[in-house]
Amino acid sequence: MATIIIMITTTGITMLEYDFVRNALAAGGVVAIVAGVVGFFLVLRGQTFAGHALSHVGFAGATGAVLVGISPFWGLIALTLAAGLAMGLLGDRVSGRDVAIGMVLSLALGLGLLFLHFYTSFATRATSLLFGNVFGVDRGTVYTLAALGIACLVALAVIARPLLFVTLQPELAEARGVSPRLLSVLFMAIAAIAVAEAAQIVGVLLVFTLMVGPAAAAQRLTAGLGRGVLLTVILALVETWLGIALAYYSDWPTSFWISFLSGCAYFASLSPVLLTRRA
Amino acid sequence: MTAITLDNVTISLGSRRILWDVTLDILQGEFIGMLGANGAGKTTLMRAILGLLPVSAGSITVLGHPARTGNRAVGYMPQASAAVSARINGRDFVVAAANGHRWGSPLPARDDYRDADRALELVGATTLSKRPLTELSGGERQRLLLAQALLGGPNVLLLDEPLISLDPSRQSAVIELVRRLQRDLGITVLFSAHELNPLLGALDRVLYLGSGQAALGPVDEVITGPVLSRLYGSPIEVVRVNGRIFVMSGQYEVERGEHLHDDGHDHHHDHDHGHHHA
Numbered sequence: 001m002a003t004i005i006i007m008i009t010t011t012g013i014t015m016l017e018y019d020f021v022r023n024a025l026a027a028g029g030v031v032a033i034v035a036g037v038v039g040f041f042l043v044l045r046g047q048t049f050a051g052h053a054l055s056h057v058g059f060a061g062a063t064g065a066v067l068v069g070i071s072p073f074w075g076l077i078a079l080t081l082a083a084g085l086a087m088g089l090l091g092d093r094v095s096g097r098d099v100a101i102g103m104v105l106s107l108a109l110g111l112g113l114l115f116l117h118f119y120t121s122f123a124t125r126a127t128s129l130l131f132g133n134v135f136g137v138d139r140g141t142v143y144t145l146a147a148l149g150i151a152c153l154v155a156l157a158v159i160a161r162p163l164l165f166v167t168l169q170p171e172l173a174e175a176r177g178v179s180p181r182l183l184s185v186l187f188m189a190i191a192a193i194a195v196a197e198a199a200q201i202v203g204v205l206l207v208f209t210l211m212v213g214p215a216a217a218a219q220r221l222t223a224g225l226g227r228g229v230l231l232t233v234i235l236a237l238v239e240t241w242l243g244i245a246l247a248y249y250s251d252w253p254t255s256f257w258i259s260f261l262s263g264c265a266y267f268a269s270l271s272p273v274l275l276t277r278r279a
Numbered sequence: 280m281t282a283i284t285l286d287n288v289t290i291s292l293g294s295r296r297i298l299w300d301v302t303l304d305i306l307q308g309e310f311i312g313m314l315g316a317n318g319a320g321k322t323t324l325m326r327a328i329l330g331l332l333p334v335s336a337g338s339i340t341v342l343g344h345p346a347r348t349g350n351r352a353v354g355y356m357p358q359a360s361a362a363v364s365a366r367i368n369g370r371d372f373v374v375a376a377a378n379g380h381r382w383g384s385p386l387p388a389r390d391d392y393r394d395a396d397r398a399l400e401l402v403g404a405t406t407l408s409k410r411p412l413t414e415l416s417g418g419e420r421q422r423l424l425l426a427q428a429l430l431g432g433p434n435v436l437l438l439d440e441p442l443i444s445l446d447p448s449r450q451s452a453v454i455e456l457v458r459r460l461q462r463d464l465g466i467t468v469l470f471s472a473h474e475l476n477p478l479l480g481a482l483d484r485v486l487y488l489g490s491g492q493a494a495l496g497p498v499d500e501v502i503t504g505p506v507l508s509r510l511y512g513s514p515i516e517v518v519r520v521n522g523r524i525f526v527m528s529g530q531y532e533v534e535r536g537e538h539l540h541d542d543g544h545d546h547h548h549d550h551d552h553g554h555h556h557a
Contacts, residue, residue: 044365157385165379168365168372171357172427175329176380177349223368223411225375226386 015248020135024254027137027145028240031197032210034149036236038156038194039211040229041187043219045167048212049098050087050188053105054195055204057083060108062129062204063115072129073141076204077148077196083108084192088185132203132255134244145197152193159186164225201240202255209255210236213262220269235265280343282307282435282467283328285493288337290320290327297323299491300337305469307342307434310461311495312478313471315488316511316533321471322358324488325437328469329355342434349380354433356424358440359417369407369415369423373399376427398426401460418449422456429460435467436460442472454481475502476523502526507533 015021042051058076065075083104116126128136137145156163166173166180174180198207214235218228243258250257283305290298297320305311313321326332327339330347339346341353365372377391377398387395399405404422407415415423421441428436438457442450454470458481461468472478475485475498485502486495489510494501501507502524507515511528518525526533 044367158382160385161375161379161381161383161387164375168367168375169357169379169427172355172376173379174331175348175353175355176376178380219366223366223371223409225367225371228367 015245019139020137021244021248023137023139023142024134024244025241026142028134028201028244029237030142030146030149031201032214032236032240033233034152034194035198035207035210036214036232037153037229038191039215039236040218040232041156041160041163041167042191043212043215044164045187047188047191048208048216049101051191051195051211052208053101053108054080054083054087054188054192055199055207056105056112057108058196058199059112059129059204060115062199063112063119063126066125067115067119072125073144073196073200076129076199077193079108080192080196081189084188084195085185088188089181128203129199130203130205131253132199132201132206134201134254135247137200141200145200148193149197152190152197155186155190159183159190163187202258206255206259209259209262210240213259213266214239217266217269220266239265280307281305281340282309282342283469284340286338286340288327288339289335290323290332291335292323292332296491298488298493301491301493302337303486303493303495305467305486305495307467308461308465309483310458310468310481311470311484311486312475312482313469313486313488314473314475319488319510320491321488322439325355325439325469325471328437329353351431352434354428354430354436356428356436356438356441358443359421359424366411366413368409368411369404370395370399370409372412372423373426373430377430394430395426398429399423401429401464402426402456417444418452421445421449421453425453425456432464433466436469438468438470440471440473442474442477447477450477454478457481475526479522479524498524 016025039051042048058080061079062072062076064079065072127133162173162178163183163186165176166178166183170180195207195211198210202209215228215232217235218231222228222231239258239261243261244254246252246257247254281304285301285303288298288301289296313324315321323332327334328341328346330350341350344350367375374387374391374395377387377394379387396405399408402422402425404419404426407419407423410419412420412423425438425441428438436457441453441457445453454477457468457470460466469486470478470482478485479498482498484496485498486493487501487507487510489507490512492510494506494510502517504515504517507517507526511533513528515533516527518527
């Protein structure tokens with residue numbers, strides 16, 4: 001036992017000596033917090049599928065951006081943001097419609113594929129866009145992710161109360177002068193940026209693992225809002241950092257480990273043992 | 280000063296005219312039972328009083344001011360919606376509505392918690408504070424919604440179908456609770472319902488909507504054949520049995536029929552042993 005702990009600690013220390021690992025942990029930490037908190041509201045509002053679709057639209061944005069010579073990250077953000085604003089404006093007419101969202105999602109993936117087809121030497125890039133490549137994150141990207149993440153969280157903090165009100169009690173909130181559409185637009189814009197951030201870590205296909213998994217598990221485990229947000233962040237951080245460490249040891253993909261841990265946490269939260277003790 | 284005044288009010292939804300040139304005064308401290316067929320405009324009228332719906336003609340005055348959204352003097356309990364499916368505890372659910380319209384701080388203020396706790400106590404729902412919404416019964420959720428309506432100490436309470444989908448004993452518990460609150464707090468209550476009989480002991484006056492018209496007055500003056508025939512646009516007979524009132528259209532009881540329409544088959548058994556159509 002002791003030798004295992006020493007082994008893990010020493011490997012842990014050597015692991016931290018590498019810049020790319022430190023960058024991965026920093027980027028993963030920032031994104032876990034942002035995706036966790038924003039995802040908590042996404043789950044509460046029942047818009048998880050919309051969040052999933054946003055990331056696919058982002059894929060078309062990223063591949064399209066490379067085609068015209070722009071950084072894929074900004075292409076991804078531009079298109080998720082545009083799609084988020086559109087979903088917010090259309091409101092319930094779209095965000096609750098699985099079929100409409102599913103069609104937009106497929107269309108976006110198809111477009112992304114077309115853009116890839118034109119840019120043939122793009123195969124590795126495609127994999128990292130689709131499934132993430134957290135060890136490829138450089139220092140500059142960490143700063144960008146941190147700046148965008150802070151902007152996201154500040155904006156969310158400003159609208160949090162009316163957003164929660166209109167989510168839980170739409171008619172009463174409207175009678176109190178809250179505009180559901182305005183909040184829907186603002187929130188979807190925030191969610192779009194969070195999705196774009198999450199896609200940098202786990203890729204566009206797996207944003208669910210960071211945006212939805214931790215929040216859904218936390219909401220099963222506690223019915224308190226403050227505690228729910230806190231637990232979401234803790235779960236997201238643990239899943240991300242542990243996932244990165246496991247990927248470093250095993251040389252298996254990070255996104256596999258994060259999605260695996262996220263899935264484990266969620267399915268464990270469904271277990272009847274934990275359900276009886278929740279309050 | 281009246282609690283709610285409608286002055287030659289016409290309200291339309293699209294091309295459909297819901298209310299046509301209605302004038303009435305609801306006094307402060309009154310318990311008004313609002314009745315009428317589905318689509319007669321009960322919810323529409325409440326939304327107009329809340330300022331959520333513009334009137335196409337006339338004016339609505341609430342406590343001396345034109346109807347507008349954001350009026351803290353008006354408490355509102357919307358029809359219980361299935362949308363409330365979040366696993367969130369009772370206290371956080373109520374607090375979310377306490378000054379919940381305010382931007383800026385993500386956390387409720389201490390006063391908001393105090394307000395929520397007071398409202399929970401008023402409706403006897405303190406024990407629901409820690410329980411997740413998803414695990415509450417219809418009646419328990421109803422009390423949380425009522426607590427939200429009482430936040431900020433309103434003078435006028437608009438309750439949209441609080442009895443819907445509750446069994447008879449829960450129905451009378453809700454009515455008693457609202458009646459007690461209305462007296463203790465000295466507030467005006469507009470209470471919409473499908474059936475008149477459960478409300479008979481509680482209401483001061485009845486407001487009956489139909490065919491774009493409204494009749495407001497004591498039960499004995501409004502629930503009569505001539506008045507209701509005018510509101511329904513068809514011959515209506517009112518039958519009184521042992522202090523209960525049945526509104527009949529031909530051989531069918533009007534309210535029962537409405538009830539059946541609204542709830543579908545969920546409450547079929549209610550109708551089987553209620554009474555028989557002779």
